[in-house]
Amino acid sequence: MSDNFDAEWLQLREPFDGRARSVPLALLLADALPVRPRIIDLGAGTGSLFRWLAPYVGRTQIWTLVDSNAALLDRAFDDIAEAADRVGWTVTLPKPQIMLVHTPVGVWRVEAQLADLAEAPGNLKLDQADGVVSSALCDLVSHAWVARMAAALQVPFYAALNVDGHEGFFPPHPKDGLVARGFRRDQTRDKGFGGRALGPAAPAVLAQAFRAHGFSVTTAPSPWRIPAATPAMAEALADGHADAALRALPRALAPTVEEWRKARQLQAARGALMARVGHADLLALPPATPKPTRVIN
Structure with a gap:
């Protein structure tokens, strides 16, 4: 994956995120929320999770999109408005940084918080x-960050698309192991959250931290499946892996990584590169919440 969270990368990955996230787990969350829920979206970016999850919540709701990038939050409002227009919903802007999406199931209020x-x-x-x-946040954070969040929360916590370490490109390449080793090292470098990033340990660390505070935790697989028919995504994924490997491996190995990159780019251009990236979605419900009745397969 890439650490490049610019709008173009987020737009490219959005349909793959949407297909990967667990719908049953989203419905469990919707069942656990009150009639008119107030939802805080951490690392909201361009609002991809809102666009995917709000219809499953399926009623009047209030969202606060939190991100440290003001440009992405501005883009979120534009993208939400465009998505609403495509399905014939009206959007109004009563105040700066506040949007109302008028849907058949109620008004969805969206606010932005730069933090x-x-x-x-x-x-x-x-x-x-x-x-x-x-979504796609908690494998970047540290143990300490998760511990603080679990200790502070008394409401449901939903974390989608946490990498789990099970991934690969197809067809195989002789240097896949080298690039994967560098990529895994880079996944756990400090991403600015006060310590080494969790990387593939995120699902287990999240589950342990919230269970320690009495939450019931449910997880579901949510892998990306990148077919050969999506060359732009396949190439972007290979480039992200190569960039990460270059950051983590000795400089002497850089030519080998670049050879791998060129080979994968050529395969992507020919429509011959596929990939799978394992993720897990997680829902933690506080002790007072009734146990879920839906079944996660």
Whole structure:
């Protein structure tokens, strides 16, 4: 994966994120929320999780999109408005940084909050939230960050698309192991959250931390499957792996990594490169919440 969270990368990955996330787990979250839920979205970016999850919540709801990048939050409002227009919904802007999406099942209010996520949860209004959600965030954070969040929350916590370490490119390449080794090292470097990033340990660390505070935890697989028919995504994924490997491996190995990159780029251009990236979605429900009745397969 890539650490490049610019709008173009987020747009490219959005359909793959949407197909990967567990719908049953999203419905479990929807069942656990009150009639008119207030939801905080951490690392919201361009609003991809809102666009995917809000229809499953399926009623009047209030979202606060939190990100440290003002440009992405601005783009989120544009993208949400465009998505609403495509299905014939009306959007109004009563105040700056507040959007109302008028849907057949109720009004969805969207607000933006510019904040440094490394300081969370201290800079979040958790007492005003009925649920805290995120997507592709928690494998970047540290053990300490998760511990603080689990200790502070008394509402459902939903974390989608946490990498689990099970991934690969197809067809195989002789240097896949080398690039994968560098990529795994880079996954756990400090990403600005006060310590080494969790990387593939994220699902287990999240589950342990929330269970220690009495939460019931449910997980579901949510792998990316990148077919050969999507060359732009396949190439971007290979480039991200190569960039990460170059950061983590000795400089003497850089020519080998670049050879791997060129080979994968050529395969992608020919429509011959496929990939799978393992993820897990997680839902932690506080002790007072009734146990889920839906079954996760």
